[in-house]
Amino acid sequence: MLSSNHGTRVPGFPDPRESGKDNARYSRQIAFNKIGQKGQEKLSRAKVAIVGMGGLGSVIAMILARAGIGYLRLIDRDVVEPDNLQRQVLFDESDIWAPKAHASKKRLSAINSGIKIDAICGDLNGKNTKKLLSGVDLILDGTDNMETRVIINEFAVKNKIPFIYGAAVRDKGMATLIIPGKTPCLKCIFRRVSGLGMDCGSFGVLPTAAGLIGTVEANEAIKLICGFGKTLQGLLFYLDLSENRFDVLAIKKDRKCGICGICR
Numbered sequence: 319m320l321s322s323n324h325g326t327r328v329p330g331f332p333d334p335r336e337s338g339k340d341n342a343r344y345s346r347q348i349a350f351n352k353i354g355q356k357g358q359e360k361l362s363r364a365k366v367a368i369v370g371m372g373g374l375g376s377v378i379a380m381i382l383a384r385a386g387i388g389y390l391r392l393i394d395r396d397v398v399e400p401d402n403l404q405r406q407v408l409f410d411e412s413d414i415w416a417p418k419a420h421a422s423k424k425r426l427s428a429i430n431s432g433i434k435i436d437a438i439c440g441d442l443n444g445k446n447t448k449k450l451l452s453g454v455d456l457i458l459d460g461t462d463n464m465e466t467r468v469i470i471n472e473f474a475v476k477n478k479i480p481f482i483y484g485a486a487v488r489d490k491g492m493a494t495l496i497i498p499g500k501t502p503c504l505k506c507i508f509r510r511v512s513g514l515g516m517d518c519g520s521f522g523v524l525p526t527a528a529g530l531i532g533t534v535e536a537n538e539a540i541k542l543i544c545g546f547g548k549t550l551q552g553l554l555f556y557l558d559l560s561e562n563r564f565d566v567l568a569i570k571k572d573r574k575c576g577i578c579g580i581c582r
């Protein structure tokens with residue numbers, strides 16, 4: 319251990335607040351040949367919106383802030399409640415009743431002071447979507463309801479912004495990457511897959527399911543931004559943690575989809 323008291327530094331070590339200003343903190347990513355210096359620069363230029371700072375969004379944001387995504391826009395309408403602490407890794411007891419967007423920004427800024435973060439405490443709806451989601455390269459789903467996902471999906475397809483969908487409930491979870499004009503959109507998928515409308519408040523959720531799906535979403539974002547690996551385009555990642563099942567299922571575009579279909 320470097321110190322016995324939280325926040326107390328051993329003399330002679332560099333000021334950690336300076337660590338966001340160079341590449342030293344990203345050396346493990348830069349050393350990974352599929353990211354390298356070029357990939358790290360792409361991450362630092364990326365502008366990402368995360369809608370929902372709950373079980374999924376807090377994991378996504380924590381990973382992307384640590385990875386050095388240059389700009390994060392955090393959107394959430396709720397405050398931190400006691401039952402959030404079971405899985406929402408950005409928050410602690412001192413955050414209870416604070417707006418999640420603001421508590422998230424405070425925690426993420428302490429993790430990485432070298433990135434820009436905007437916190438928006440508000441409800442994403444059909445009237446403010448353009449205002450809240452314009453100007454980003456990528457949107458990640460941290461929501462807990464299908465209504466908001468449908469709004470994001472429609473905006474993303476219309477404005478050709480990639481959208482990473484994720485959902486976790488009980489011991490199960492799903493994720494996919496939607497590339498407008500190329501892959502099936504969310505509406506194409508949920509016509510065929512049941513269970514997408516289940517909510518954690520009624521059915522419960524394992525913290526591990528939220529953590530893993532949030533991690534898969536962040537992983538898709540890093541791969542897409544850096545341009546390596548096989549992403550979940552046209553594929554649905556599915557996990558069942560009780561059964562230790564991890565599957566990747568092919569999904570097809572619905573030609574008659576009201577959002578992205580060519581025959582609509």
Ligand SMILES: [Zn+2]
Nearest residue numbers: 503506575578
């Ligand atoms: Zn569609």
